[in-house]
Amino acid sequence: MPQLRLSAHALTKNFTLHAQGGLCIDAMPPLSFELHAGQCQVLLGPSGAGKSTLLKLLHGNYRLEGGSLTLHADSGSLDLATLPAHAWPRLRRDCIGYVSQFLRVVPRVSALEVVMEPLLERGVDPAEAHARAIAMLRRLNLPERLWSLAPGTFSGGEQQRVNIARGFIAELPILLLDEPTASLDAANREVVIELIEAAKASGAALLGIFHDEAVRERVADGYILLESRT
Ligand code: ADP
Numbered sequence: 001m002p003q004l005r006l007s008a009h010a011l012t013k014n015f016t017l018h019a020q021g022g023l024c025i026d027a028m029p030p031l032s033f034e035l036h037a038g039q040c041q042v043l044l045g046p047s048g049a050g051k052s053t054l055l056k057l058l059h060g061n062y063r064l065e066g067g068s069l070t071l072h073a074d075s076g077s078l079d080l081a082t083l084p085a086h087a088w089p090r091l092r093r094d095c096i097g098y099v100s101q102f103l104r105v106v107p108r109v110s111a112l113e114v115v116m117e118p119l120l121e122r123g124v125d126p127a128e129a130h131a132r133a134i135a136m137l138r139r140l141n142l143p144e145r146l147w148s149l150a151p152g153t154f155s156g157g158e159q160q161r162v163n164i165a166r167g168f169i170a171e172l173p174i175l176l177l178d179e180p181t182a183s184l185d186a187a188n189r190e191v192v193i194e195l196i197e198a199a200k201a202s203g204a205a206l207l208g209i210f211h212d213e214a215v216r217e218r219v220a221d222g223y224i225l226l227e228s229r230t
């Protein structure tokens with residue numbers, strides 16, 4: 001895995017609410033931090049502080065409005081603040097993984113296919129992708145009878161485990177986690193902690209939001225604080 005570092009300086013993001021006369025709200029305070037290879041930074045702040053917004057910004061789902069965001073590798077640096085939109089899909093495929101808070105369910109696409117997809121997109125042999133997806137679903141204790149079904153009817157915790165499997169399977173050098181353990185039982189929470197520890201050991205740089213203080217204390221190498229927006 002290539003060792004990457006992500007540095008952010010004075011990032012800002014506002015939302016303009018056109019339906020309300022162009023009312024502009026700050027979604028998060030100006031924020032500076034660094035993510036280092038082999039470490040997990042934990043994002044702390046009250047509900048509505050902008051934690052999920054920050055992860056979406058770092059995943060290129062929102063355009064940056066202010067500040068700088070740079071990805072550093074041994075071979076050079078990439079300015080993400082000015083990266084054209086068409087370059088983001090490849091960056092997401094090869095460098096920046098994201099476990100969203102809720103799984104985006106596509107009708108008729110099975111859990112197994114959802115989990116295999118990031119590997120197939122990266123050109124991994126289908127038989128290998130299939131085997132790795134099964135191993136990942138097994139590890140997360142997703143019952144085998146669910147593997148061939150579309151996750152739309154799964155419970156919250158089952159959907160979340162499919163999402164986690166999809167996020168971790170490609171072993172990308174940057175990984176963003178939005179409350180991955182929120183609806184899991186203790187045994188599966190432990191699996192997620194182990195996946196995070198393994199990702200760190202292989203050199204990934206992680207940024208996560210975790211409801212559970214016990215999980216935070218296990219995985220955190222540092223904290224990034226987001227103040228409440230009042
Ligand atoms: P957190 O994850 O810390 O609970 P969010 O990042 O989800 O907070 O939201 C931060 C603020 O930005 C909230 O006030 C939220 O209502 C607002 N917000 C988030 N997404 C949007 C959006 N797409 N359009 C308008 N406002 C948004």
Ligand code: MG
Pocket residue numbers: 051052053101
């Ligand atoms: Mg959130």
